[in-house]
Each structure stands twice: as C-alpha cells, then as structure tokens.
Amino acid sequence: MMNASPKEKTFNMMFILPALLLFLVFNLYPLLRTIQLSFFQWNGIDKDMVFVGFAQYKHIIFNNPAYWKSMLNAGYITLLCLTLQNGLALLLAILVNRQIKGENIYRVIFFLPPVLSGIVVGLIWKFMYDGNFGILNSWLAAIGFEQFKDFAWLSEIKTALSSVAVVHMWKGFGYGFIILLAGLQTIPNELYEAAEVDGADKWQQFRHITIPSMIPVFTMVTVLTVLGAMQIFDLIYSMTQGGPAGHTDVPITKIYQYMNNGEFGYSTAMAVIFGLVLLIASIFQLYASKKFNK
Amino acid sequence: MSKRNIIIALQSLCLCLAIFMVSGCSGGGSGKSEDAVKIWHWMTDRQEAFEKLANDYYKLTGVKVIFETYAPTDVYKNKITAAASGHLLPDIYNPQSDKKELASYINAGYIADLTDEMNTGWKDVFFEKSLIANSFEENNEWGVKPGIYGVPLDVSSLMIYYNKDLFAQAGLDPENPPKTWPEFIEAGKKLREAGIQPFVSGFGEAWLIGAFAASYQWSLFGKQGIIDTIDGKIPYNDQRWLKIFKLFEEMKDNKMFASGIVTMVNKDSERTFATGRAAMTFNGSWGVNVYKSMNPSLNYGLMYPPSLPDAPYPLLVFGGDGSSMFVNAESPRKDKAIAFLKWFTEKDQQAYLAKETLNIPSNKESADDLPEILQEFSKSITRTFENLPKLEAWQVTNYININLQSVIIGEKDPVKAVKEIQDEKIRQMKVQK
Numbered sequence: 001m002m003n004a005s006p007k008e009k010t011f012n013m014m015f016i017l018p019a020l021l022l023f024l025v026f027n028l029y030p031l032l033r034t035i036q037l038s039f040f041q042w043n044g045i046d047k048d049m050v051f052v053g054f055a056q057y058k059h060i061i062f063n064n065p066a067y068w069k070s071m072l073n074a075g076y077i078t079l080l081c082l083t084l085q086n087g088l089a090l091l092l093a094i095l096v097n098r099q100i101k102g103e104n105i106y107r108v109i110f111f112l113p114p115v116l117s118g119i120v121v122g123l124i125w126k127f128m129y130d131g132n133f134g135i136l137n138s139w140l141a142a143i144g145f146e147q148f149k150d151f152a153w154l155s156e157i158k159t160a161l162s163s164v165a166v167v168h169m170w171k172g173f174g175y176g177f178i179i180l181l182a183g184l185q186t187i188p189n190e191l192y193e194a195a196e197v198d199g200a201d202k203w204q205q206f207r208h209i210t211i212p213s214m215i216p217v218f219t220m221v222t223v224l225t226v227l228g229a230m231q232i233f234d235l236i237y238s239m240t241q242g243g244p245a246g247h248t249d250v251p252i253t254k255i256y257q258y259m260n261n262g263e264f265g266y267s268t269a270m271a272v273i274f275g276l277v278l279l280i281a282s283i284f285q286l287y288a289s290k291k292f293n294k
Numbered sequence: 295m296s297k298r299n300i301i302i303a304l305q306s307l308c309l310c311l312a313i314f315m316v317s318g319c320s321g322g323g324s325g326k327s328e329d330a331v332k333i334w335h336w337m338t339d340r341q342e343a344f345e346k347l348a349n350d351y352y353k354l355t356g357v358k359v360i361f362e363t364y365a366p367t368d369v370y371k372n373k374i375t376a377a378a379s380g381h382l383l384p385d386i387y388n389p390q391s392d393k394k395e396l397a398s399y400i401n402a403g404y405i406a407d408l409t410d411e412m413n414t415g416w417k418d419v420f421f422e423k424s425l426i427a428n429s430f431e432e433n434n435e436w437g438v439k440p441g442i443y444g445v446p447l448d449v450s451s452l453m454i455y456y457n458k459d460l461f462a463q464a465g466l467d468p469e470n471p472p473k474t475w476p477e478f479i480e481a482g483k484k485l486r487e488a489g490i491q492p493f494v495s496g497f498g499e500a501w502l503i504g505a506f507a508a509s510y511q512w513s514l515f516g517k518q519g520i521i522d523t524i525d526g527k528i529p530y531n532d533q534r535w536l537k538i539f540k541l542f543e544e545m546k547d548n549k550m551f552a553s554g555i556v557t558m559v560n561k562d563s564e565r566t567f568a569t570g571r572a573a574m575t576f577n578g579s580w581g582v583n584v585y586k587s588m589n590p591s592l593n594y595g596l597m598y599p600p601s602l603p604d605a606p607y608p609l610l611v612f613g614g615d616g617s618s619m620f621v622n623a624e625s626p627r628k629d630k631a632i633a634f635l636k637w638f639t640e641k642d643q644q645a646y647l648a649k650e651t652l653n654i655p656s657n658k659e660s661a662d663d664l665p666e667i668l669q670e671f672s673k674s675i676t677r678t679f680e681n682l683p684k685l686e687a688w689q690v691t692n693y694i695n696i697n698l699q700s701v702i703i704g705e706k707d708p709v710k711a712v713k714e715i716q717d718e719k720i721r722q723m724k725v726q727k
Contacts, residue, residue: 044375045389045398063721130562131553132491132571152554157705160557243498244556245699260368261688262395 038269043262056269067270070242070249071277077165077250078229085169086225089176094210096177097184107178114174122238125167129153129239155244164248167235172228176221183217184210219289223282230278330358331631332384336370337617338363339583343650347643354637357630378404383622385631388444393427394685397436399620400443406623409441411632417442419639423614424449424656426681435684444618445635446656448647450579451613451674452505458593460573464488471597475541478600482550485573493545494552494572496560497702500695505612506576507698508679509599510538516607517680524686526723530694530716531709537602539708542701556699568592579616579671583652596670598677613678616653687726693718 004012038056040049060067096106113121128136131152140148153163187210195205233252236242242249242257251274258267335344344361352358362384364370371390377383378399389399399405417425428444430436458468464485472478482492497503511520514534522528545551552558552572560577567575568588575581576599585592601609621631637643644655645663654672655661661672697711706714 043395043398045378045395045402045404047402059725132566150553152557155554155557155703157703240557241498241559243699244703245696245705257692260371262391262398 034268035272037265038272040265042265044259044264045262049265052265056266057273060266060270060273066246066249067251067254069246070251070254071274073161073248074230074232074250076161077168077232078226080162080165081169081172081225081229082222085173086176086221088169089173089221090180092173093177093180093184096181107181110177111174113171116171118171118234119238121167121171122235125170125235126154126239129163131155154240154248157244157247160240160244160247164232164235164239167239168229168232171235172225175228176225179221179224180214180217183214187213215289215292219285222289223285226281226285227278230274230281329627330360331386331627331634332360332362333386333619334370334374334384334388335361335363335617335619336365336367336388336390337651338365340647340651343647346650347638347646350643351634351637355633357634359634378402381624383624385622385625385627386619386635387622388617388619392685392688393430394436396443397430397434397438400430400438401436403623405443406621406625406628406632407439407441408443408445408621408632411636412442416636416639419641419657419659420446421449421656421658421661421675423675423678424618425615427615428618428620429681431681431683433683444615444620445639446615446618447639448616448644448651448653449614449656449672449675450616450654451611451671451678452502452576452578453611453671453674454574454576454597454599455567455581455585455594456574456597457567457570457572458595460485460490460570464490464573468595471595472600473597475600475602479544479548479550481574482545482548486549491552491566491572492550493574493576494555494558494563494566495576496558496563497551497555497699498557498559498562500692502560502576503698504691504695506599507538507542507694509609509611510541510602510605511535512679513602513605513607513609514538517682520682521684524682524684526719530690530719531712535712535715536708539698539701539711541602542698543708546702546704551702556702564588578613579654579668580652582665582667582671586652594667596667598674608677610677610679611674613675615656687719687722689722690715690719 037049039051039053041052041056042049092106092110096103100106128134129152131137131150134153136153137148137151140151153159191209191213192205195209200208230250231252232250233256236248236250236253237256240248242253251270255267255270255274258270333344341361341363344363348359348361364373367390374383374387374389377387378389383404389396389405391399396405400407412425424446425442425444428446429442430438430440432440434440454471456468456471461468461471461481464481465488466481466484472481485492495502495506497506514537515523515528519528519534523530523532552563552566555563558566563575564577564581564584565588566572567577568585570589570592585594598611599609619635621628621635625631639657641657641659644657644660647653648655648660648664648668652665652668654664654668654675661669664672693715697706697715700706701708701711
C-alpha cells in the first residue's frame, strides 16, 4: 500500500466509500446530533429549540438523584455479571474444552438463551416469578418452602433487582461461554504437555498457562459484559418497568422515560453522560488489561 | 487497474447508495401519490371492526380509508413523534400526549382546528366530558387558539369491578358493595380472612396508581385546590396529601393488595381478576371486553372508588374521552378525513363499534342500547375529572406515583413520601423559573 499510486489509492477508496458513507449517516451523524441536542431544551415537536448550554448537564449531575440511582442499579447488575455470569461461563468453557462427550450439544444449549429475544425472555421469566401464577413459587412450596407461596420476587425491594440480574445472567452467559471456549482452544497443547513434563499440576497449569494466555480474551469478555449489563433495557422493560418504586430503574429506562415525556434535549444529555461513563469504564479496562499483560 | 475493476467498484457504490436511498424512503406516513385516508390507531383489538366500517364507507362514498394499528401505546407514541419530525404523519392520528404536548402539536401546525366543523352541530352528538380533553379554553397557559381540536371515538372511565361470587364466599353482600372507605377496608379484611386477595390493579403502570389517588385528590382538594397545588400555593406535605398516602398505607396494613401489585401491568391485573384470584380491581370500562374474552362466566359488578366520609368535595373518577382522533393539518386530504370522522361518529357506526368492542360510544344517542354494565360506566362519565387549565410537571406526578408504590411496599411512610414529593416540586419550580 505504501507504494500505491494515486490512481490506485482512489480506486481503493471507492471500496471503502460505501461503508464510510453508511457509517457517517447512521453512526456519526446521529452521535453528533445527539450531542448537539443535549444543549437544547426541546420536546421533539416544537419547531424551535431553546439553547440552554450546559444547564441540563448541570441538572442531571446535581439535581437528578434518580438518574444516579439507576446508574448504581446497572452497576450492581454489571458486578453480578462480571463475577457470577463470567465465572460460570469460564467454568463451563473449561469443562467443555476437556473434550467431553456431546461437546457440540452443550455449545448449542448454552448458546440458546443469548439468541432469544430479550422481551420474550423477560415475559417468560416474569411469569415464572409471578406471585400468583408463577411456577418458581410452586416449586419452592413443593420442596417445603411454603413461605414463598405468594412471594412476589419482582415487587420486593430486596429481591427485585437481583431477580432481574439472574435473568440477565442466564440470558448472557452463553456469549461469554462461546468466546472463552474459543480462547481456550487457541492455547497450544504443547504448552500443557511441556508443563506436565516439568511436573506442574493442573492448578499450576491453569494459573501459569491458561490465565496468562487468556488475558486478551478475558478483556474482551469483560468489556462486552460491562457494556451489555450497563445497557440492559429489554428485560427491565418487560419484567418490572423500573419498579417497584424505581428500584430496578437503569439509565436506559430513565432515558426512555424522559424521552417518552417529551424531554428530548434532557434525555439526550442523559445519554451523553451515560456514553461517557461507559467510555471511561471501557478505557479503564483496556488500560488495566494492558498493564496486567506486561 | 482494469476497466472491469472500475466498473465493478462503481456498481458496488451504486448498489450501496440504492440500498441506502430505498431504506431511507421506506415506511410510515401518507404517501403523496395515495388518495386513501390513512389512520393510525393503537388499539389492535379493534382492527377488524375498523376495517369493516372503512369498507362500508368505501361502498358509500368511494373514498378509501386505511386503518393501521400499532401497539403497545408507547411504541405508537414514539412512531407519531418520529413521523411528526419528518412531516410524515397520517391524515388522522392521536399524539397520545397530555394537554401540554397536545398544545405543542397544535402550535407546530400538526393538528387541524375543528371548531368550525364542530359548531355546525357535530359537537352536540358527543358526551360533553369527552370533548374537554380535546378542547382549549380562552387564555390557556399554552397559547393555543381556543377551540375544539379532536374527535372522540369513544369514552371511558375507571371504576372498581368486584367479583360477586368471591364477595358471597367471604360473607359479603354481592349486591351491596362498599360505598365508603371504612366499609371498603372492612370488606378487604373479610376477604383476606376468607383467603381471597382483596384488591388488584395494574399499579406497576404509573398512570393507574395515579388515577386511583387522583380521585381522592379531587375529593379532598376540589378543582381550585388542585390548581393551587400546581401553582405551588399548597405544598405536597399538606395534611390532605398526607391523608391520601395514609389511605394506601391503610390498604397495605390490612393486606388488601394482591401479591406483586407494584410491578403489575394492567394486562396481568386483568388476568388476576378474570381468573378469580382477586375480588376487586380498579380498571377502565374497556375491561368489560377484556373480561368477556378472558372469562365469559365471570360474575361481577361495579362500584365507585369508596368515598371518604369527611371529604369536602365529591369524589370524581378518571375518565372522559377514551380514544380521540386528530386531523393532520398538513394533510392534503384534510377535508376527506373530517368527512370520514363525521360519518364515523354517527349513531349507527358508533352503535356498531360499541357492540363489537364493548366500549362506550362517544355519541350519546348510541349509549342507550349498551349492555347494563356499560350503561353504568356511561353514567359515570358525568362524574369524571373536570378540565384543568394547567398541568402538574410530569416529574412531580412521577414522584407521586413512585412514592405511592414505596408506601405500598413499606419502604417509606406517608410523611417521608410527601416530603420527597414536595422536594421534587421545589426542584421543578426552580427549573421552570
């Protein structure tokens, strides 16, 4: 490419141009427009928008505790996903990687929940959790936990957010599983054989071969988990609508709520802040993984 | 670089641009070449009845009318907002908004003024209350020219349905439901003792819990008191607001709420009531059709939300217009759209709609032939909330609804709840300034 003639460069550019155009129209323009809108007060209908500068940002940061509470809720779900969901995904990936019988069946089974529609999954689980009709309570009562007979998992402060998080983890762990399994399969067997010759036991092999080799994969899974969990919406929307009393609200449901109430400018400012939080989190993770890699 | 390669590259570019342009042009709106009147509605269960009437109208006039229905309501609302921004609104639609937002649509020129048409005698066929939500008074705070802008297709109100069989099972008189608050609580206790969940409603949907509380707001404050609260002259930690929150606390303390009520959407609440898992439910007149489809043998009656013995004002109920339609002021088929709506709201068409969908027609003349239960609802239209010249900020209303949920789940006591609402009111008043 270094020696390509201007004519060749122009020709090559023509191949990039369609994708670039699509990117500009469907990604860059909406992004810039969102940032622009966040400085205006606008209800989506009026022909005139009122410029308010950083006033909406100021209000969100200092006067909107519900928004920050929703951020904490999303953070809680993310934390559970990073530990429990990814821990389970890694464990299952290691087990399947041991060339057990029916390896492909496990892959299909574990990858089924992620491909299901979030709304459908949410509605099914909502029905399972239901205090009046739910099968979860019937099962619990059948094994002796009678106190859960009418227990409304999604309406109790102590269980609502965790119940939604469980569904998100159930739905999401398959992604991590597939990526981690693919990562495990790229580690050359020779490394384990050499370690065995040197007398390393299974734990030492895992600690000194598997983990260091998997760090780039862990980074990717972690970033994807954080982005996926923080942006949770469809499950919340179909299961609790942010309730009880806002205890399962997450940033996207708040943004949606404000937009639905004609606060387009304000909700875009919320979206920009949320985008920045995610960007910072992702940069921090990449930086940490690079440092760890060294 | 061969000529062939250049041609391939150019073809690829053209293909991408074509896909882009086609995708940009697809969907929604009233195509300029079409001559049919296009209507967007959100009640998918009425599609068949709408289409039948549209066919009748075509046979009668030769004008084609296309009904497109989109659910759920918030998806419909988003579609309307997006279409308005792109000037792609259909000929007839409903912005699904409160009066403030409706005013924005009118001021932006997206909704036609129907006052002149209505004054030709059209408005006389409607229930008076059904026009209130679509009308703007002189000197309204949104600067909208006074007049009538919407056409009500049906009316609705919210009352309490009660299951007569479950009442009898609990030793209550099924023909004499509770009328006052103490009677209501007493009935709840008896039902609970009989192992029956006393009360269910879609309180996970903020507007329903708000509508229930608003009946008591009207009863304790009256119209002027509500306006004074919106103006900030009466704080939300006023004793009367505290009393409203205490009503919910009293219901909670007497275990009146069905399991999971605070995250329950209305559809789930309707299923709970229809299957006999709760004895009372707060729901709209559309519930008649819903319960008929879910459980045709359900034996139920209707009652007003129980009144407070010492309340200074009458107890009103949420309601008035059910679904109204607005004509797109930018539409080239505006006159055809108005003519269709006039025909659509005539007695025969309204009677057909009422029969097919079990809703209360907006045309008064058609209401006489309704089933008994719908006639009761129809009578309640005169007891629905009055028109207000201003609205509370939605953020404050949202705080009220969320804090009512908090009281139900025992997270907050009424004193703390009303204090937080007042704090939010102060925040919003600062923003408005």
